[in-house]
Amino acid sequence: MEYLPILVLVLSFVVLLAIGTPVAWSIAISSVLTMLVSIPVLPAFTTVSQRIGTGLDSFALLAIPLFILSGELMNKGGIAHRLIAFAKTLVGALPGGLALINIVSAMLMGAIAGSSMAAASAMGSILGPEMEREGYSREFGAAVNITAATTGLVIPPSNVLIVYSLASGGASIAALFLAGYIPGILTGLFLMIVASFWAKKKGYKVGERSSFKQIFKTFVDALPSLFMLVVVIGGIVVGVFTATEASAIAVLYSLLLGLFYKEISFERLPKILLDSTSTTAIVMLLIGASMSMSWALSYENIPQEISSGLLGISDNKIVILLIINLLLLFVGIFMDMTPAVLIFTPIFLPVVTKLGLDPVHFGIIMVLNLCIGLCTPPVGSVLFVGVGIANTTIEKVIKPLFPLFIAMIIALLLVTYIPQLSLWLPSLFDL
Template sequence: MITLILFFLLLLFGVPIAIVLGLTTVIYVLTTGNFGMFDSLPQRLFNGIQNFSLLAIPMFVLVGELMNTGGITTRLIRFSSVVFGSVRGGLAYVNVAANMFLASIMGSATAQTAVMSRTIVPEMEKQGYSRDFASALTAASSIVGPLIPPSMPFIIYGVLAGVSISKLFVAGIVPGILFGVCFALMIYVISIKQNFPRSERPTWSKVWKDTFNVLPALAIPTIIMVGILLGIFTATESAAIAALLAFLVGAFFYRELKFKDLPKILSNTVITSATVAFLITVSNLFGWVLTYEKIPQLIAKSILAFADTQWAFLLLVNLILFLVGMFLDGVAALILLVPILYPIAMNYGVDPIHFGVLITINLTIGLMTPPVGTVLFVTSALAEVKIERLVRALLPFLVMAFVVMFLITYVPQLTTAIFQWIKI
């Protein structure tokens, strides 16, 4: 009980989740007198990251850094503008499309929001869109980041649940596209009511130029997915190949990536990867304590008391995940909840790949909601919009996100059909 109270108190005081997990584990051992557990702590820490699939995380982080520095991200946004910019509300569609392109690079909602808040929000305001709407659309569109591969949450879920990361990557494609299409429909409705501006139609020479320039950038996610789908390489191997391609394209095709940029790129990659790795290791310790105290079994019994069917279980899980996502970072929540909820989901006959997509969607939506939504605060800070105004402008997109989430929840074929059809 003391450990549990301390856990929530530390969270309320804003202590980083990794420190909370490690500290509460040590205090549990001290207060219960199980000092023999200290002998196993180093081995538990090591086991937390002793998995080949986790190598994909630093590789995909490196891909994102290389593509941002190498001018690839900029060209993807410019290409989106050429395709969608001339229709009414065109720049709003560009926002969604660019986020979908960036999702195939970064795999992180927070990283996408940071990039787009600095680039497209000021441009939308110049063309007559309200800053509130532009910021809200940027935050909402970032939800596709963890769905369209590559995806850090999918890698972590795959490791924790012991399921195919390649299948998870493929399963996220249709939900990611579905979110993009539904947000585009919402833009269409709002554009009629608010009479959004049109951008000038680009000349054919500009269209051809921007299309030609973006082809090497588009080749990177294409090669990743084709290679995985055809079984040429695993998701982890695809990350290394993508990093090599991103370096070659940025350095020798676009010539914006300089060798002097590499130390900073590698430093950012190491810091981000080390943060995730540390979180995984200490969460493994905390999960060990939960298992020792049979907490997962107690939670399972509680859920079984309220949910006697798969339909009710999924509804309850959606609610739990959304509430947790409001207070915890997506990766941290994923690491904490998967070991608890995954075995229960299997008892209800839920497809493990489908369940991974559901967890990711719920926790990503949580990033856009107060009181601790990371995406919400990043967008507010970088786009210079007050939180209350941002939340108000975000409401229509949140409603649409919930509609899509429940559609995916109760139509599992939207996630499982594609990899069953191609037989990964």
């Protein structure tokens, strides 16, 4: 039966998730079951096991644990406090000042640490109580924090963009990193507009205007942290080092910075290393399992079937991109970002390249799209972190979250249909 592998894959994956099986194991088990449609039991198990192992055998993937470690060091190293102080002097006097501070700080944190979880945790624990003291509702503060934290996955350095580079078969990491800046900043600006209107409507308190002296002082305090951008991204773009080498430099730089700020001590290092190792283990298991599913899909010719099906619906680029965006928004509700990128890139990339879309542009569309899924139940990891830190419930956060979702979707549509928003910066550097 032509559609039996697709049916087995989808049904087994959904059922496994529904009964509470961890995502990584759901992916691996459904991959085995899909392979059993065509080959005997022993080769199916052996092949999936091999693909989990060989899927992790990549020099580029070494950047992920190192960027995770550098993110942990930055989160514990006092960097968040300095970025918040700088953001406060820039936008604190605008309507919804504290909400805007959260968004700007999250964008800066993402541009340095590249972790939505780190940004949501840091900004929520530092700014959440302050927003409540100033009269902001707890739910609005959580909604702003949750959506703003995802901008760090588009603004480089981003682990997900490295994963996409691997899944796409070699899209330039340097080009992807540069391509993420304008879409990430654009998303942040749309979130700021919505947050400002909401705060003005609710009559939330406006902060005092900062003097040039205060702005300059906080900028100088944050400058060593911001210099990480120049070191890491500048080095990759100019070609001084690879993304993997840049991640090692990021670890060393963030460690030295934390020791310089006296926020990190050698006694605290084992706990930081343990936390980053735990996160790395989860991410790597997801990547390995997703690579096995990606191979199973390819073996069963499922990407070709879906590609033919989509192109059979229409050959209009606008229509196809709209369908793919809707499918990815649906996927993001039920699947974490890393496995979604690894599984669906081989499916959708051949379709969009036939329509003349640049793989770098599609990578930004995909990541920006799946960022929305991180803010939605039942699998949205950033949603649960933000709600947990704010000590509230998902039901209460949905109302203030909805207009921020709309802002993210508008940004996604602009990035989807205006390629230069993604491709202009890489083209400046001939990437």
